[in-house]
Amino acid sequence: MAEHDFVEILSYPFLGSAVLDHMGVANEDSRRNLIALVNPISEEEPYLRTTLLPGLFATLKRNLGRGAKQVALFEMGSLFFSEGFQPTVALGVERAPSAQELESLMRSIPHQPQSVAGVLTGARESESWQGKAQPTSWSDAIAMARTVVETVGAKVDVRAADMAPWHPGRGAGIYADGLLVGFAGEIHPRVLKAVDLPPRTSAFEIDLDLLGNSRARVAPLFSTQPPAIQDVALIVANSIPAADLISALKRGGGSELESVELFDRYEGEPIPAGSISLAFTLTFRAADRTLTGEEVAVLRASAVNEARESCGATLRG
Helix, strand or coil: CHHHCCEECCCCCEECHHHHHHCCCCCCCHHHCCCECCCCCCCCCCEECCCCHHHHHHHHHHHHHCCCCCEEEEEEEECCECCCCCCCCCCCCCCCCCHHHHHHHHHCCCECCEEEEEEEECEEECCECCECCEECCHHHHHHHHHHHHHHCCCCEEEEECCCCCEEEEEEEEEEECCEEEEEEEEECHHHHHHHCCCCCCEEEEEEHHHHCCCCCCCCCCCCCCCCEEEEEEEEEECCCCHHHHHHHHHHHHHHHEEEEEEEEEECCCCCCCCEEEEEEEEEECCCCCCCCHHHHHHHHHHHHHHHHHHHCCEECC
C-alpha cells in the first residue's frame, strides 16, 4: 500500500451506530452485529468497530480540513462481531482460573477478523506543464483492491456488486480464487454528503482472514518468444460485465493467451440499442516457439467463439 503512495493511519477501534446509518448499512447486515463497550470513551462511539471505513472517513475529512488536496489513506486492523459472543464476568487475580473458567473466557472472545481498507480522493497526478490534473476514480480503488489480493498470490476476479456504502453502478465485489473477500469502488453520493466528504471519493475494504496468510507466491513463467498481438471488438448486451468477457476470452484462448486488456468501450450508433462494444487487446505467446500466423488465427477464433457462447457476444465488423 505504501509503495502505491497510500499513507497508513491508526484509528481508535470504536464505532457509533449513526455512522452505519449514514453509510446505508441495512439492519440485517453483519456490520450491525455490534459489541457494546462497558465503559466507552465517547458516548457517540459506544461499540467496537465492524468496518474500518468510518475511521478512514473521519481521518480523510480531518486532512482535507487542514488543506490537503490529494489524500490516499489505508488502515489494517481487527474488526469485532457479536456472532457467538458470550460475555463473561472478569476473573480476579487472587488465584489461577480453573479449566472451566478458562474455557468460558475463550468463548467470550468475539470473532475478530483482520481487515485492510483504503480511501482516496483528489487528483492522481497534479496539474503541471505536462498536462492537466488526473482525478482519482472508482477504478483506482478497484485496482488497489486487486493489488492486495494479488500480493498474496491469489487469482483475483472483479464482479459488479451492490453493497453499502458503495455506488451500485461504480462498485464491485473482489474475489480471491472464487471467494468473495471484499468490495471496492466509488462511495455513494448520498453517503459522501452525510459524512461530509468530496464527490467521487472512493474506497475499498478486504477481509484479510479470508485471504489466508500461508500462501506462497509463485513467480510467473517467463517466455523469451515474441508475442503475437491481436485486437478484437465484441458487441454484447450492456448488462454483461467486462470481467465476464475477459474470463471467456481467456478460457477460449487457452494457455497461449498471455493477457487480455480492455482498451475501448463504445455505446451509440451503429451499435444496437441496449448493447455496447468492448475492444480488447489479446496477447498470445508460446513458451517454446514462435506462433505462426495460422496458429494465432485459430487461437483468436477460439477465444471469440467462447465469448460468443458464454456471453452472447458478436464480433464487431
